[in-house]
Amino acid sequence: MGRLIKNHLARLIIMTAAAYQIAAAIHGIFWPKIFWDFKTKTLDGAVKPFPILQIVNILFGLMGLAWEWPLPIIIPKSAFHRSIGARLAIYPLSVFVAILLYQGTNAAIYYLVGLALYFWAYSEGEIVCMPWKLPERARGPTKA
Numbered sequence: 001m002g003r004l005i006k007n008h009l010a011r012l013i014i015m016t017a018a019a020y021q022i023a024a025a026i027h028g029i030f031w032p033k034i035f036w037d038f039k040t041k042t043l044d045g046a047v048k049p050f051p052i053l054q055i056v057n058i059l060f061g062l063m064g065l066a067w068e069w070p071l072p073i074i075i076p077k078s079a080f081h082r083s084i085g086a087r088l089a090i091y092p093l094s095v096f097v098a099i100l101l102y103q104g105t106n107a108a109i110y111y112l113v114g115l116a117l118y119f120w121a122y123s124e125g126e127i128v129c130m131p132w133k134l135p136e137r138a139r140g141p142t143k144a
Contacts, residue, residue, distance in 0.1 A: 007126050010117035011068045017110030018064030024103035025057035033102035053101055060094045084122040091115050
């Protein structure tokens, strides 16, 4: 039996959440609604007459997709792509902007599940590598 590679599972869930966030933001452009409008009407200016929150959601969704499904030449060689800690610091912002938009609440839940899996992977010391490659081992002397 193999071990569960939690960062790969989190990566797939975050990609799903990012795609859902983009679709929800596009839907929100045509039918703008703040999730918290039953409590207050002060946030309505973020969605209409100009769709500021929807554009921010599209940008965060595209960033999530680009980060988790990177171009094989540019991004995977960077420390930013390999850092689980950076993901744990930036994806809560995606959760925040997704949960403000009524159509993006499911994306926010998916992001939270992916964040929990990333935290689990980070606490166990997993490293991020490209999904089609194995992590490189140290080239030093080995103990037998």
